[in-house]
Amino acid sequence: MRKQGPMILGVVAGIIMIFSRYIFIGRNLGWDSTWNTYFLVSTAVASGLGVINLTRIHWKNIERRTNIVPSAVLLISLLGYSILGVGWTVASGPARWIYEVGNLQVTNALFSLLAFFIFSAAYRAFRVKSLESTTLLVVAAIGMMGTAPIGAAIHPSIEVAKDWLLNVPVTGAYRGILIGAYLGSFATALRILLGLERAHMSGGD
Template identity: 35%
Template sequence: MKREVPIIVTTVAGIFMILEYFHNIPGLANGAKELQNWAILVAAFALALAAINLAARHLRNITARHQNAVHSGLLLASMFATVIAGIFFGTDARAFVFIFDNIITPCGSAFYAMACFHLASAAYRAFRAQSGQAAALLITGIIVMLGRAPIGDLIHPYLPKMATWLMQVPNLAGMRAIMISSAIGMIGVSLRIITGIDRTHLGMGQE
């Protein structure tokens, strides 16, 4: 029972969602909507579990006077401040909006922006035009980067047009084929999960 029930739950939930979408059976639409709401609710409990684990991990750091104890304290302080502001005062409260606008948004943007330095550094080390195909990758990357910047137009007026053509024609063909291939892969994996062939998410391996 401990092995079979989870597989049955997966199969029934998956088939129900597929049937509702591809067949116009009365009553299924409401049922599918209800199941999606249930999934959101279960996911919220999973989030609570993750929060408890995170808090416990950092509380252990503090009580054990770990070298990162101060950082753990900062993490817990900012987490609880956000939770208290959002849950007790509402998501429209000034404190919650302040945290979102002045901590989460600027830090998120700065972390993503910093990735451009890492990308440049990685590109410098990895990009070597050792073959024709590697050269194609390198040249396309340079054309797209220059063509999308104001300096590209100053270097040559044809550069932005070339970047646009590369994005709209060969890049479109490549991306489309990758999307179609990944779609086939995703359908295959989903079917394996629904039919119970793939049970790795339950820690049972494959059969």
């Protein structure tokens, strides 16, 4: 019951999805529609997991007197915004005001730091030690210059070269990688539905 029950539920859910897609009786019965809704509502209920986990971790930090100020800030923003957002709405009013400032713009600021680290990484690590690394460097330069308007201003052929690279080797190589990823996901999905893959059911014993 503790292992078989969940496994049977998972296998049945997967089979219903396949049945609804490929067999017209399944489609006409509209099973997947109901199961879809169950999936969406249940995942929505589980979205509180992040709030609880973060609260537990940072509450413990405060109790142990480690990292007190950052943990307190996190808890205030987490619980305060949860109350504000759940009590009213996040789509307008003060919750949206806070979101625009504290989330939207801060995400952007945090990610913009990477523009700096790409320079220091390129400076320290991107070395022409072999033919492969030299090729990588030259191609990266063509890709960058071909996309930025400066490339075409220096010589139109840079943009032409970038377009060729994107349309031929990049398309082919990424397609190969994509197919490999698809094969991997098919194999994992099959293992799950055959009950061979059980890593997601570990813990809780």
